[in-house]
Amino acid sequence: MASHASRLIVGLAVLLLAFVAVPGPAAGADRTFTLYGDSSLGWGSTNTTIGNPVPALSVDLGDNVTLTLNASDGVQHNWFIDYDGDGNDDANEPVSPNFRNEQIVWNFTADRAGTFTYRCRFHPTTMTGNITIAAPGNGTAPTGDALPYVIAGGLFAVVVFIAIATVYMRRKKASPPPPPT
Numbered sequence: 001m002a003s004h005a006s007r008l009i010v011g012l013a014v015l016l017l018a019f020v021a022v023p024g025p026a027a028g029a030d031r032t033f034t035l036y037g038d039s040s041l042g043w044g045s046t047n048t049t050i051g052n053p054v055p056a057l058s059v060d061l062g063d064n065v066t067l068t069l070n071a072s073d074g075v076q077h078n079w080f081i082d083y084d085g086d087g088n089d090d091a092n093e094p095v096s097p098n099f100r101n102e103q104i105v106w107n108f109t110a111d112r113a114g115t116f117t118y119r120c121r122f123h124p125t126t127m128t129g130n131i132t133i134a135a136p137g138n139g140t141a142p143t144g145d146a147l148p149y150v151i152a153g154g155l156f157a158v159v160v161f162i163a164i165a166t167v168y169m170r171r172k173k174a175s176p177p178p179p180p181t
């Protein structure tokens, strides 16, 4: 029976090591934005604040960006990042499906650093905004994003340590007295 507690301690230790070995959010963070589109007014973060160009979006390189796209003006729209600035959605640019009088949820990976114009392919001059994709190390955002994970990791390590110590102490208390010699 003693090996049961030992195995539990080893298991917790492995769990702790595995967690410590993970260096925070190395892959991109999840970012979400909601946009409302209108062919004559532009984009807005709410359906009463639509303008052109507005609003500006900021993410980090490698982020998984989820957009909730809305339109209710009766015409087709899409959303794309005009990486090369030619006004067209190209094969190597993030391009959403078309949407009309509906809400769609679509995601892409921010795979190029810089500040770009996002547009609608059907209204490329009246529906525009800026998106900044920050490269690692050139801004404060990555540090700010990582901080909660670092704190959570530290707290988790403390909890695991207390759990291991508790199991160990209980095991010692429960041990039968040594057999008479």
Ligand SMILES: [Cu+2]
Pocket (backbone or CB within 6 Å): 037, 038, 039, 076, 077, 078, 120, 121, 122, 123, 127
């Ligand atoms: Cu449009």
